[in-house]
Amino acid sequence: MVEEPPAIELRGLARYFGERVALSGVSVRVRPGATLAVLGRNGAGKSTLLRILATLLRPHAGEVAVFGEALPRRGFAVRARLGLLAHEPLLYRELTGRENLEYHARLHGVALGRVQRVLEAVEMERRAEEPIRLLSRGMVQRLAVCRAVLHEPQLLLLDEPRANLDPVASELVEPLIGRESGRTRVLTSHDPRAALAEADLVLALKDGRAAFVGAPTELGDAKLRDLYA
Amino acid sequence: MRTALILLRKDLRLELRTMETVPAMILFALVTFVIFHFGLNRATIDGQLAAGVLTATLLFAAMLGINRLFVAEREQGGFDAFLLAPVDRSAMLLAKAAALFLFLAALEVIAVPAFGLFLLGPSLGPPLPGLIAVLALADLGLAVIGTLVSGIAVQTRARDLIGPMMGLPLLIPALIATARGAGPLLRTVHASSAPPGKWLAILALYDLVFALLAYAVFDFLLED
Numbered sequence: 001m002v003e004e005p006p007a008i009e010l011r012g013l014a015r016y017f018g019e020r021v022a023l024s025g026v027s028v029r030v031r032p033g034a035t036l037a038v039l040g041r042n043g044a045g046k047s048t049l050l051r052i053l054a055t056l057l058r059p060h061a062g063e064v065a066v067f068g069e070a071l072p073r074r075g076f077a078v079r080a081r082l083g084l085l086a087h088e089p090l091l092y093r094e095l096t097g098r099e100n101l102e103y104h105a106r107l108h109g110v111a112l113g114r115v116q117r118v119l120e121a122v123e124m125e126r127r128a129e130e131p132i133r134l135l136s137r138g139m140v141q142r143l144a145v146c147r148a149v150l151h152e153p154q155l156l157l158l159d160e161p162r163a164n165l166d167p168v169a170s171e172l173v174e175p176l177i178g179r180e181s182g183r184t185r186v187l188t189s190h191d192p193r194a195a196l197a198e199a200d201l202v203l204a205l206k207d208g209r210a211a212f213v214g215a216p217t218e219l220g221d222a223k224l225r226d227l228y229a
Numbered sequence: 230m231r232t233a234l235i236l237l238r239k240d241l242r243l244e245l246r247t248m249e250t251v252p253a254m255i256l257f258a259l260v261t262f263v264i265f266h267f268g269l270n271r272a273t274i275d276g277q278l279a280a281g282v283l284t285a286t287l288l289f290a291a292m293l294g295i296n297r298l299f300v301a302e303r304e305q306g307g308f309d310a311f312l313l314a315p316v317d318r319s320a321m322l323l324a325k326a327a328a329l330f331l332f333l334a335a336l337e338v339i340a341v342p343a344f345g346l347f348l349l350g351p352s353l354g355p356p357l358p359g360l361i362a363v364l365a366l367a368d369l370g371l372a373v374i375g376t377l378v379s380g381i382a383v384q385t386r387a388r389d390l391i392g393p394m395m396g397l398p399l400l401i402p403a404l405i406a407t408a409r410g411a412g413p414l415l416r417t418v419h420a421s422s423a424p425p426g427k428w429l430a431i432l433a434l435y436d437l438v439f440a441l442l443a444y445a446v447f448d449f450l451l452e453d
Binding site: 083084086092108 | 232235239242243246247301305306307309310311312313314315316452
């Protein structure tokens with residue numbers, strides 16, 4: 001029997017911005033369907049890691065593989081299988097929510113019927129006819145969730161996924177981006193306790209280096225405090 | 230091609246929604262004609278002078294469109310969204326060049342008749358077919374180089390400066406060929422009915438060379 005490749009495999013990953021080290025020597029292996037929580041203070045390298053996995057940034061050293069495909073060389077093969085929910089919604093302000101999602105559906109070769117289904121899932125079908133610039137941040141975030149999952153990605157890269165969402169909206173997006181979605185997830189959060197509750201594996205970054213890799217239960221309060229000290 | 234059409238459709242929809250680019254280009258061209266009218270202190274102009282005024286005005290108006298071509302992609306995450314899709318990245322070059330070409334055509338639909346009305350001595354009717362041929366080739370070059378330059382400039386903080394500083398020198402050959410091609414068409418006496426083939430050929434060659442160059446380097450502009 002052929003062994004299924006890990007969803008994500010990082011070996012000695014490094015990335016620099018000029019002289020500044022954003023990531024250095026980061027290694028981790030995530031099995032398919034698991035959730036990796038990436039923790040760390042602002043500027044620790046969380047977003048950089050997500051952008052490398054999303055094929056938007058090139059690593060400067062080390063190896064990165066997603067579903068067994070080496071990045072950035074095999075980026076094209078990976079893009080259809082991943083969805084990114086970033087700080088920015090990646091939606092055009094002057095287009096309506098529906099126009100934005102239809103644009104993304106066409107880019108990904110997804111049937112337009114899927115747009116209506118994801119809009120209904122987050123209860124945005126009525127407000128979807130308004131330009132993005134007229135919507136509240138929470139509504140825009142709901143549409144950004146729709147965009148990220150429109151093409152049914154197997155890997156979700158979630159950078160503060162519940163930012164701007166009220167508890168009701170947070171519950172609405174749960175089937176799409178939560179554990180029950182069944183997707184492999186990499187998530188960052190400003191609330192480490194909430195991220196730990198969702199995680200199967202934790203990667204704690206400090207100044208771009210892996211300060212801890214292991215199960216959430218192994219990350220004690222002292223280590224967590226030290227991480228954010 | 231399918232991806233390029235998706236992007237082009239989105240760009241045209243955004244322009245129709247915001248009306249940020251084409252109206253500004255048209256207004257700029259009309260004001261420039263007025264400035265030339267008073268600056269040259271002549272009721273009408275013809276021949277090479279008319280061709281130069283028309284070409285320079287259209288070129289500077291085009292710079293406004295070139296500067297704004299990628300602004301929505303940069304400021305609203307359009308680059309990232311596009312790069313996340315499993316599509317050929319050259320589609321963005323094709324779509325942006327096509328959008329800029331259409332913006333220039335829309336500009337000229339208003340600006341050329343206005344030029345004929347306010348500044349041009351001879352009637353615009355007889356030289357119009359030849360002028361359309363010259364301007365179409367010029368627009369193609371402007372669209373390709375404009376897209377390339379705009380793609381580079383938008384990655385920098387000083388994009389409003391970088392666009393004209395890089396674009397205008399690169400466009401000088403197109404400016405010369407367009408003006409020299411249009412000049413004989415706009416004479417009051419001994420006007421030519423067709424543009425000189427030599428200048429059309431130079432414009433076509435210029436378009437081809439820069440289209441190939443843009444195709445070769447555009448993917449690298451989208452890399453981090």
